[in-house]
Amino acid sequence: MNAVPTVLHDVADRVRTQLEPRFPEAAAMFEQCFLNTLETTVRRLPDGTTFVLTGDIPAMWLRDSAAQIEPYVRHAAADDDLRAMIRGVIRRHARYVALDPYANAFNEGPDGMGHQDDRTRLTPWVWERKWELDSLCHPLRLLHLYWTVTGDTEVFDEAVHRMLTVAVATMRAEQRPGSSPYSFVRPHPQQPTDTLVNEGRGPECGYTGMVRSAFRPSDDACTYGFLVPANMFAVVVLGHVAAFARDFYADTALAGDAAALRAEIEEGIRRYAVVDHPEHGPVYAYETDGLGNHLLMDDANVPSLLSIPYLGYRPATDPTYRGTRAFVLSPGNPHYSSGKHARGVGSPHTEPGHIWPMSLAMQGLTSTDPAERAELLDMLAATTADTGYMHESLDPDDPGVFTRPWFGWANSLYAQFAMEVALT
Structure with a gap:
C-alpha cells in the first residue's frame, strides 16, 4: 500500500x-x-515512472490510468511527492505512446503478457493493441491538467515532445480511409465486438476530416469508423498540443499541424455528426461513417456524448448538447x-x-x-x-x-x- x-x-x-x-x-x-x-493500483518504479493498474486486470490502460489519478491532480500543487507520482504517470504514458501509439494497454515490462495471440503488430510490452482514439487523448488531457494546476515545466522533456509528435502523426494517419497501417484480428473472440470486420481493417469509411477509431473506450469495435465523442475529445486536446508545441518546444510545424487538424475535425463533426431527431431536435450521433450512416446511442465509457461538457468540447447549456443529453437519458438510447x-x-x-x-x-x-x-x-x-x-x-x-x-x-x-x- x-x-x-x-x-x-x-x-x-x-x-x-x-x-x-x-x-x-x-x-x-x-x-x-x-x-x-x-x-x-499505483506502483512507483525505480526509473522515476509510475505504473497504474486498472484494478483487477494487471495492465496499464492509457485511458484508465489518466482518469484514475485525475482526482489527485487538482491537489498536486500542495505536495512534492504527489507531483512526482503524477509526473511519473505522464512519463510512462510518453514511453508507451512512443513504443506503440495504436495500443490501448501495456505491461509493466516486456514480459509478453496479455493478448499475444491477436493478429496485429504486437511487441512484448503490449497487453492489448486495440486502436482507440481516446487512448491518445486521455494522456494529453492529464498533461494539460497537471500543467494548469502546478505550473511545473519539468514535465516538458523530449519524451513528452515525442509523445505529442507521435499522437498528431497517428491521428493524421487515421484521418484518411485507406492510409492506415493498422489492422486487428482476434482469432477466437469471445464476442463479435472483440475483433474487426473486413479482415481486420474495420468498417468502410468516407473522408470527413474526423479521425477513425477502430474501437470504443469500452474496448468494443466501432460499428462505424468515426466515433464522434472521441473526435470531440481530440478537438480539445489538439488545442493543448498546439500550445505546448509552440510555448515549450518552439516547434512551429507541430503547432501548426495540430491546429489545422483540430479545425478539420471540428468541421467534420459539424458536417457529418449532427442528426435531426424527431423528438429531441438536432443531436450528435455516437458514430458515423461519412457515407450517410449514423448510430444513435451512447455508451457509459468516457469519452461519451453525455461527457461532452466534462471533456471541454461544449458547455452543458449548449442547445445541441441539451438535445443529445435528453436523448441519451431516455429509452430512445438502446x-x-x-x-x-x-x-x-x-x-x-x-x-x-x-x-x-x-x-x-x-x-x-x-x-x-x-x-x-x-x-x-x-x-x-x-x-x-x-x-x-x-x-x-x-x-x-x-x-x-x-x-x-x-x-x-x-x-x-x-x-x-x-x-x-x-x-x-
Missing part, C-alpha cells in the same frame, strides 16, 4: 465533513473510493435502463439492462441541476451492494448482481463527482 500524502487525507476529511449532513452514505464511502487508486434502485446508461460491453456507476457519476458531473446531482449521489451510494466501492456495471433491480469488484476508474470518477458536490 502506498503512503497517502497528508494533503489527500485533508481533502478526504473536508469532503466527508461537507457531505455528512445531506449525504451520510456518500460521505462514509468517499475516502475509500478517493484513495483506492493510490493505495491499490443502452439506457431503469429499475427499482437505479436508472441510467449502460454499455453493450456488459449484460443488457445493466447500468454503469461511471455513467451515473458522469451524469452528475455534467448536470446543472442540484436536485439531479443530489439524486445521483444518493443512487451511487445506495447501489454498491454494501461494499462501499463502485463496480463496472450493476443490475438496477438487484445491485448485488454486478461486474468487476475492483475497478479503479469507476472509484475515481465517483470521487470526482462527490468532491464537486461537496466543494463547489
Whole structure:
C-alpha cells in the first residue's frame, strides 16, 4: 500500500465533513473510493515512472490510468511527492505512446503478457493493441491538467515532445480511409465486438476530416469508423498540443499541424455528426461513417456524448448538447435502463439492462441541476451492494448482481463527482 500524502487525507476529511449532513452514505464511502487508486493500483518504479493498474486486470490502460489519478491532480500543487507520482504517470504514458501509439494497454515490462495471440503488430510490452482514439487523448488531457494546476515545466522533456509528435502523426494517419497501417484480428473472440470486420481493417469509411477509431473506450469495435465523442475529445486536446508545441518546444510545424487538424475535425463533426431527431431536435450521433450512416446511442465509457461538457468540447447549456443529453437519458438510447434502485446508461460491453456507476457519476458531473446531482449521489451510494466501492456495471433491480469488484476508474470518477458536490 502506498503512503497517502497528508494533503489527500485533508481533502478526504473536508469532503466527508461537507457531505455528512445531506449525504451520510456518500460521505462514509468517499475516502475509500478517493484513495483506492493510490493505495491499490499505483506502483512507483525505480526509473522515476509510475505504473497504474486498472484494478483487477494487471495492465496499464492509457485511458484508465489518466482518469484514475485525475482526482489527485487538482491537489498536486500542495505536495512534492504527489507531483512526482503524477509526473511519473505522464512519463510512462510518453514511453508507451512512443513504443506503440495504436495500443490501448501495456505491461509493466516486456514480459509478453496479455493478448499475444491477436493478429496485429504486437511487441512484448503490449497487453492489448486495440486502436482507440481516446487512448491518445486521455494522456494529453492529464498533461494539460497537471500543467494548469502546478505550473511545473519539468514535465516538458523530449519524451513528452515525442509523445505529442507521435499522437498528431497517428491521428493524421487515421484521418484518411485507406492510409492506415493498422489492422486487428482476434482469432477466437469471445464476442463479435472483440475483433474487426473486413479482415481486420474495420468498417468502410468516407473522408470527413474526423479521425477513425477502430474501437470504443469500452474496448468494443466501432460499428462505424468515426466515433464522434472521441473526435470531440481530440478537438480539445489538439488545442493543448498546439500550445505546448509552440510555448515549450518552439516547434512551429507541430503547432501548426495540430491546429489545422483540430479545425478539420471540428468541421467534420459539424458536417457529418449532427442528426435531426424527431423528438429531441438536432443531436450528435455516437458514430458515423461519412457515407450517410449514423448510430444513435451512447455508451457509459468516457469519452461519451453525455461527457461532452466534462471533456471541454461544449458547455452543458449548449442547445445541441441539451438535445443529445435528453436523448441519451431516455429509452430512445438502446443502452439506457431503469429499475427499482437505479436508472441510467449502460454499455453493450456488459449484460443488457445493466447500468454503469461511471455513467451515473458522469451524469452528475455534467448536470446543472442540484436536485439531479443530489439524486445521483444518493443512487451511487445506495447501489454498491454494501461494499462501499463502485463496480463496472450493476443490475438496477438487484445491485448485488454486478461486474468487476475492483475497478479503479469507476472509484475515481465517483470521487470526482462527490468532491464537486461537496466543494463547489
